[in-house]
Amino acid sequence: MLRSKILNRIRLLKPVIDRRCMSSASKTPLTLLEVDDKSGIATLSLNRPPVNSLNIDLMNSIIESITEIEGNKSRGLILTSANDRVFCAGLDLNELHKPNQERLKEFWAVFQDVWLALHLCSVPTAAAINGHAPAGGCLLATACEYRVMLPQMTIGLNETQFGYMAPKWVMLSYLSVLPRRLAERALTQGKLFTTAEALDVGLVDEIAASKEEALAKCSTFIDSFSKANPLARSLTKKQIREPDVQKLIADRAGDLKECLEYINSPLLQDGLGAYFEALKQKSRSKAGKS
Numbered sequence: 114m115l116r117s118k119i120l121n122r123i124r125l126l127k128p129v130i131d132r133r134c135m136s137s138a139s140k141t142p143l144t145l146l147e148v149d150d151k152s153g154i155a156t157l158s159l160n161r162p163p164v165n166s167l168n169i170d171l172m173n174s175i176i177e178s179i180t181e182i183e184g185n186k187s188r189g190l191i192l193t194s195a196n197d198r199v200f201c202a203g204l205d206l207n208e209l210h211k212p213n214q215e216r217l218k219e220f221w222a223v224f225q226d227v228w229l230a231l232h233l234c235s236v237p238t239a240a241a242i243n244g245h246a247p248a249g250g251c252l253l254a255t256a257c258e259y260r261v262m263l264p265q266m267t268i269g270l271n272e273t274q275f276g277y278m279a280p281k282w283v284m285l286s287y288l289s290v291l292p293r294r295l296a297e298r299a300l301t302q303g304k305l306f307t308t309a310e311a312l313d314v315g316l317v318d319e320i321a322a323s324k325e326e327a328l329a330k331c332s333t334f335i336d337s338f339s340k341a342n343p344l345a346r347s348l349t350k351k352q353i354r355e356p357d358v359q360k361l362i363a364d365r366a367g368d369l370k371e372c373l374e375y376i377n378s379p380l381l382q383d384g385l386g387a388y389f390e391a392l393k394q395k396s397r398s399k400a401g402k403s
């Protein structure tokens with residue numbers, strides 16, 4: 114009964130995700146998908162310069178790739194970045210700052226979809242975190258089952274640093290990896306963990322000296338399921354993740370409404386504007402422009 118319920122729910126989910134995927138074709142490859150013909154493991158690289166910030170097109174491209182990977186019977190999915198400094202800079206602040214309301218609704222729905230698609234992905238998933246992973250970038254990493262990170266990077270849900278509170282389902286993704294007291298402290302502080310700190314608290318599982326080593330460690334993790342029946346493994350993962358997923362699926366409209374109110378509030382728009390300006394200023398001074 115529960116199995117068919119879960120499968121039906123996934124089928125219900127899929128049409129939403131598939132329909133969204135068809136709606137936008139990006140001109141440049143926002144994601145690069147390679148399947149190793151020996152191991153059968155798919156590597157999905159985020160490829161939206163300069164920092165893989167998540168806009169509608171990139172998130173649709175990720176969803177499309179996950180749907181393709183699940184359909185082509187890949188043995189596993191490794192999520193990584195084509196950029197050697199940044200894994201993913203989180204949500205594209207251009208989508209949140211002074212947003213077009215219709216676009217913001219679509220943006221948020223796709224944000225919900227990309228988490229559901231990755232969190233419920235039927236094949237084993239691992240993140241080779243070869244760059245900084247703040248906020249939404251951290252969410253993509255925690256949606257995966259295993260995380261390998263390179264040194265001297267940062268990862269964490271830093272929303273309170275720019276005046277936001279992460280949505281409930283984003284917090285749940287953190288709580289699926291960190292003990293509650295630590296997750297609460299990190300969320301309220303908006304903490305960005307260094308690679309060493311992230312390993313220490315269990316936010317990441319291993320550290321690798323290079324991207325190649327990180328990919329190899331992720332492949333070893335995926336190989337650890339070689340003796341498990343793929344369907345039984347997938348159903349077991351979905352059953353364990355079902356309660357968290359249900360909290361979003363049961364009230365996607367409510368989550369969207371709360372997000373719109375929150376993002377559009379003047380206080381938050383001011384905070385976000387100042388934060389975004391500081392980022393641009395930092396970038397300009399780095400490039401030697403005053």
Ligand SMILES: CC/C=C\C/C=C\C/C=C/C=C/CC(=O)SCCNC(=O)CCNC(=O)[C@H](O)C(C)(C)COP(=O)(O)OP(=O)(O)OC[C@H]1O[C@@H](n2cnc3c(N)ncnc32)[C@H](O)[C@@H]1OP(=O)(O)O
Pocket residue numbers: 163164166198199201202203204205206207245247248249250271272277278279280281371372373375376392393394395396397399
């Ligand atoms: C009740 C609650 C319900 C709902 C809640 C409502 C809303 C919640 C909102 C929520 C969730 C938010 C999650 C998010 O992901 S918001 C985004 C958070 N991201 C960040 O804070 C990261 C910011 N970026 C950085 O820290 C750094 O850029 C870096 C560490 C990722 C990389 O540093 P670099 O030194 O390599 O690069 P920079 O010079 O800083 O940047 C280069 C370039 O990229 C621009 N940029 C950086 N990050 C973003 C971004 N997230 N979006 C858009 N653009 C970004 C940066 O401005 C530079 O651009 P220019 O060169 O100035 O053009």
